[in-house]
Amino acid sequence: MVLIRRYFIFALCFSVSVLGFSVAALADSEKSTDHAVQEHHPSEGHPGSYEAPLPVELSTNPDLCAYVPCHDVFPNADYFSPRKGRPSYVEAYRNKKHGQLENGHHEDADSRELIGYAFLSTDIVDIPAYSGKPVVTLMGMDVTGKIVGVKVLRHSEPILLVGIPEGELTKFIKQFVGKYAWDKLEIGKARAEGGYIGIDAISGATVTVISENQVVMRCAYEIAKQVGIIKAVPRPQAKFTSVLAQYSWDALLAEGSIQHLMVSPSDVGMNNTGKPYIDLYFGYLNAPAIGRSILGERNYDGLMAELKPNEHAIFIIANGAASFKGSGFVRGGIYDRIQVSQDMDSFTFRDTDYRNLYSIKATGAPEFSESAIFIIRSTSYSAAYPWSLVFLGNKMDKQTGTKTFANFDREYWLQGRYLEGGRPVVVKAEPVWLKIWKSRIWQIVAFTAILIFTAVIYANRDWLVRRSSRKDKRWVSIPKYAIWLASIGFIGFGLMAQPSITQVLTWFHSMLFQWKWELFLSDPFIFIFWLFIIISVFVWGRGLFCGWMCPFGSLSELFYKIAGKIGLKRFQFTPNSVLHERLKWLKYGIFWGLLAVSFFSMGLAEKLAEIEPFKTTFLVGLFNRSWPYTLFTASLLGLSLFTERPFCKYLCPLGAALAMPTTFRWFGLKRKQECTTCSACAAGCGSLAIDKQGVIDHRECMLCLDCMILYYDDHACPPLSKERKLRVKSGLPLTPINAAGYYIPIYPVPLKGTDE
Amino acid sequence: MKPTIHDNNPSYAEATGIKWLVYEMVDHLWPWSKEGWRHHKAIQTAGLALAVAATVAWGLAASGKLGASAVIGWWLGWSIYEIVIRLQCKPYIKDGPWWGHHYRPAGRMDMICYVMFKNLLIGAVLFIVLRNLGLLQMVN
Ligand code: SF4
Ligand code: SF4
Numbered sequence: 052m053v054l055i056r057r058y059f060i061f062a063l064c065f066s067v068s069v070l071g072f073s074v075a076a077l078a079d080s081e082k083s084t085d086h087a088v089q090e091h092h093p094s095e096g097h098p099g100s101y102e103a104p105l106p107v108e109l110s111t112n113p114d115l116c117a118y119v120p121c122h123d124v125f126p127n128a129d130y131f132s133p134r135k136g137r138p139s140y141v142e143a144y145r146n147k148k149h150g151q152l153e154n155g156h157h158e159d160a161d162s163r164e165l166i167g168y169a170f171l172s173t174d175i176v177d178i179p180a181y182s183g184k185p186v187v188t189l190m191g192m193d194v195t196g197k198i199v200g201v202k203v204l205r206h207s208e209p210i211l212l213v214g215i216p217e218g219e220l221t222k223f224i225k226q227f228v229g230k231y232a233w234d235k236l237e238i239g240k241a242r243a244e245g246g247y248i249g250i251d252a253i254s255g256a257t258v259t260v261i262s263e264n265q266v267v268m269r270c271a272y273e274i275a276k277q278v279g280i281i282k283a284v285p286r287p288q289a290k291f292t293s294v295l296a297q298y299s300w301d302a303l304l305a306e307g308s309i310q311h312l313m314v315s316p317s318d319v320g321m322n323n324t325g326k327p328y329i330d331l332y333f334g335y336l337n338a339p340a341i342g343r344s345i346l347g348e349r350n351y352d353g354l355m356a357e358l359k360p361n362e363h364a365i366f367i368i369a370n371g372a373a374s375f376k377g378s379g380f381v382r383g384g385i386y387d388r389i390q391v392s393q394d395m396d397s398f399t400f401r402d403t404d405y406r407n408l409y410s411i412k413a414t415g416a417p418e419f420s421e422s423a424i425f426i427i428r429s430t431s432y433s434a435a436y437p438w439s440l441v442f443l444g445n446k447m448d449k450q451t452g453t454k455t456f457a458n459f460d461r462e463y464w465l466q467g468r469y470l471e472g473g474r475p476v477v478v479k480a481e482p483v484w485l486k487i488w489k490s491r492i493w494q495i496v497a498f499t500a501i502l503i504f505t506a507v508i509y510a511n512r513d514w515l516v517r518r519s520s521r522k523d524k525r526w527v528s529i530p531k532y533a534i535w536l537a538s539i540g541f542i543g544f545g546l547m548a549q550p551s552i553t554q555v556l557t558w559f560h561s562m563l564f565q566w567k568w569e570l571f572l573s574d575p576f577i578f579i580f581w582l583f584i585i586i587s588v589f590v591w592g593r594g595l596f597c598g599w600m601c602p603f604g605s606l607s608e609l610f611y612k613i614a615g616k617i618g619l620k621r622f623q624f625t626p627n628s629v630l631h632e633r634l635k636w637l638k639y640g641i642f643w644g645l646l647a648v649s650f651f652s653m654g655l656a657e658k659l660a661e662i663e664p665f666k667t668t669f670l671v672g673l674f675n676r677s678w679p680y681t682l683f684t685a686s687l688l689g690l691s692l693f694t695e696r697p698f699c700k701y702l703c704p705l706g707a708a709l710a711m712p713t714t715f716r717w718f719g720l721k722r723k724q725e726c727t728t729c730s731a732c733a734a735g736c737g738s739l740a741i742d743k744q745g746v747i748d749h750r751e752c753m754l755c756l757d758c759m760i761l762y763y764d765d766h767a768c769p770p771l772s773k774e775r776k777l778r779v780k781s782g783l784p785l786t787p788i789n790a791a792g793y794y795i796p797i798y799p800v801p802l803k804g805t806d807e
Numbered sequence: 808m809k810p811t812i813h814d815n816n817p818s819y820a821e822a823t824g825i826k827w828l829v830y831e832m833v834d835h836l837w838p839w840s841k842e843g844w845r846h847h848k849a850i851q852t853a854g855l856a857l858a859v860a861a862t863v864a865w866g867l868a869a870s871g872k873l874g875a876s877a878v879i880g881w882w883l884g885w886s887i888y889e890i891v892i893r894l895q896c897k898p899y900i901k902d903g904p905w906w907g908h909h910y911r912p913a914g915r916m917d918m919i920c921y922v923m924f925k926n927l928l929i930g931a932v933l934f935i936v937l938r939n940l941g942l943l944q945m946v947n
Binding site: 317562650710711712713714715717718719750 | 935
């Protein structure tokens with residue numbers, strides 16, 4: 052016994068040190084790769100792209116391929132041009148003559164042939180992945196529109212750092228090679244209708260792969276369209292009604308015929324100055340009522356006379372620190388801060404598309420410092436359908452100084468009364484999170500059913516514990532064990548929906564800095580699980596999740612129970628109360644430590660959160676990781692054979708985070724007066740949650756309900772048992788036990804006719 | 808569940824309706840008590856100074872002159888002080904549903920959890936309001 056206790060302390064210390072070692076080793080290996088990166092090439096020789104440092108000039112320098120390994124996506128190219136176009140791309144050339152060239156940049160253009168285009172995702176789209184940050188991807192596409200290479204330069208996806216090997220990501224992106232820019236790819240099985248091509252997901256990283264699919268295909272499409280591989284598809288043009296009235300500015304704004312787009316300095320990573328970065332209003336001018344109201348009769352007629360069929364005019368006025376025309380604009384160039392997008396098409400403006408706008412005729416229009424009329428010349432644009440004005444900004448990361456492309460847009464859709472036949476029916480693309488929910492609907496239903504079942508069972512605990520006794524706890528244990536099995540098998544291994552402290556840290560940050568519902572909705576199981584956890588913690592305390600539903604907690608306690616049944620009971624022990632009282636604070640320290648670290652570096656906090664063995668157990672598999680992780684998890688599970696839930700009691704930061712609000716749980720467990728002196732429940736409490744005064748520490752309690760069974764058991768609860776014996780001895784009936792845990796008292800009823 | 812010790816109950820525990828709600832709200836925002844003041848004058852005075860400093864920090868944040876990390880730092884410092892002072896002045900916390908009138912004596916951990924959680928909520932509300940007004944300089 053003593054030996055085992057020593058093993059317990061040793062194993063706990065060992066587990067923590069193994070983890071410390073592995074995290075240090077991980078950090079070390081990262082350090083050395085960081086160094087290698089700086090010494091050589093920004094991305095070459097970089098085995099891991101998690102938070103890989105990228106050069107500050109990456110988003111701005113014309114020579115893109117001096118900073119990223121373009122040869123990795125175009126191995127047979129001999130020369131890459133400077134950045135071109137908007138959004139930008141580089142052209143890849145091969146020498147017509149064979150032989151090594153000394154300096155490709157000075158080679159004669161005639162001796163080269165164009166073989167394709169290379170482009171960087173952050174130049175084209177602004178699609179965040181699970182971490183809320185983009186996966187920076189370099190792509191190559193040949194002149195026929197076929198994708199020939201894809202390489203991830205940097206990502207911030209925690210799951211690919213500590214859970215799923217990065218090789219999985221490499222395998223995933225290889226699936227894009229050979230696909231065409233216009234292909235419709237979907238994660239999972241190909242759908243029969245609609246011509247979709249299915250590609251394999253990375254299990255456990257659904258959100259990452261869905262967003263990466265969007266990134267790659269959207270970028271390829273944009274560039275293919277820009278270089279003329281994909282031809283413009285005409286849209287049915289709008290026919291205007293003859294509404295001729297003129298409206299005030301406010302009326303147009305209220306009905307949505309003028310839209311407002313504001314970008315604050317903090318949106319682009321700058322310090323607040325009290326002034327917006329840009330504050331602009333815009334609207335569509337061809338519709339007679341709007342055009343006349345904004346420009347006045349004469350100017351409107353003049354503008355319309357100038358426009359050819361299928362040409363459209365929009366106006367923009369703006370205030371703010373930035374200019375929508377852009378300071379770099381030169382005659383003959385492209386306005387690079389503004390564009391119009393409609394579905395997958397985008398329309399940029401050249402100086403020939405610009406007209407002066409001197410004043411707004413609509414009454415009540417605001418003052419402005421900048422104004423313009425732009426002309427869209429494309430049959431692919433139609434005012435009958437929704438479109439967006441996009442302000443193209445650069446967002447600066449204050450920590451690294453790197454700029455990433457960030458766009459801000461506002462939708463515009465002409466009112467139905469200005470369109471003959473009203474607005475056409477538009478089927479909008481579903482948001483990514485909704486697609487995920489729909490694709491997993493049956494699993495979501497089953498998962499929700501398990502949660503509801505658990506809540507209903509626990510809400511009826513009084514009924515269950517009254518039917519149980521210390522010797523026969525089946526009423527409680529059968530549903531609980533069933534829930535444990537569902538939780539381990541279905542929720543843990545099947546859905547990989549083990550909640551984690553990293554999610555709590557992400558919330559803290561999102562709450563304080565930027566809340567994105569899409570981010571949380573993108574994992575339906577974790578989202579629903581957290582709703583359940585938050586509600587149940589405030590209603591009953593953390594015990595319902597920890598004691599009944601947590602996949603790892605259930606696995607750990609199941610190990611303990613099975614070990615007891617297969618003959619290891621004599622080796623099983625409970626840590627002594629002095630040691631327990633000291634060690635239980637460790638988990639709170641770990642939680643606060645992680646929270647503090649996360650404010651300085653989320654990446655480091657995520658690495659340190661490896662103290663949770665959840666990823667090793669459920670997401671990656673015990674034997675799919677490097678040995679320190681496997682050893683750490685195996686030690687914890689091994690220890691669980693001999694003592695109940697060692698990880699939950701002393702190390703789990705998630706348990707600690709949930710224990711704190713448990714202080715305010717609405718409904719606690721029952722106690723009676725005698726509990727203060729009787730230690731029967733305390734002796735049977737596997738969580739060591741009952742102190743010498745009989746007080747339950749709800750933060751430590753796993754709601755196993757053992758003490759509640761005792762509370763009503765007149766053969767086990769000492770005061771109740773005493774009362775039972777007394778009543779039996781004196782021939783009094785055994786009345787039912789009331790909610791306070793006592794026999795309903797017997798009051799003698801005075802006989803009729805006797806003197807009061 | 809600890810049996811309620813009525814000596815530790817706040818004086819307004821028996822009040823009802825709006826009056827009780829107002830008392831509750833003041834109690835959440837004001838950690839000092841007359842009783843505590845008499846016994847711990849020095850620590851109370853230091854606390855008052857800290858409270859003023861924390862309020863000024865929020866004020867500066869509201870006028871766009873203080874970064875988010877500085878506000879978090881101040882708020883954390885204040886929260887630690889509030890735990891200490893509440894343990895001396897108002898050593899009880901609510902027991903059971905928030906709409907109930909049961910209180911229990913607060914242990915150290917109870918108080919840490921109560922203050923941290925309450926201040927997290929207050930902080931988050933102020934933070935979100937300031938950020939949406941575009942007044943707070945974000946660190947991220
Ligand atoms: S303490 Fe941690 S591992 Fe244990 S049940 Fe709770 S969340 Fe799960
Ligand atoms: S015996 Fe009672 S106090 Fe202990 S864990 Fe079970 S329910 Fe909680």
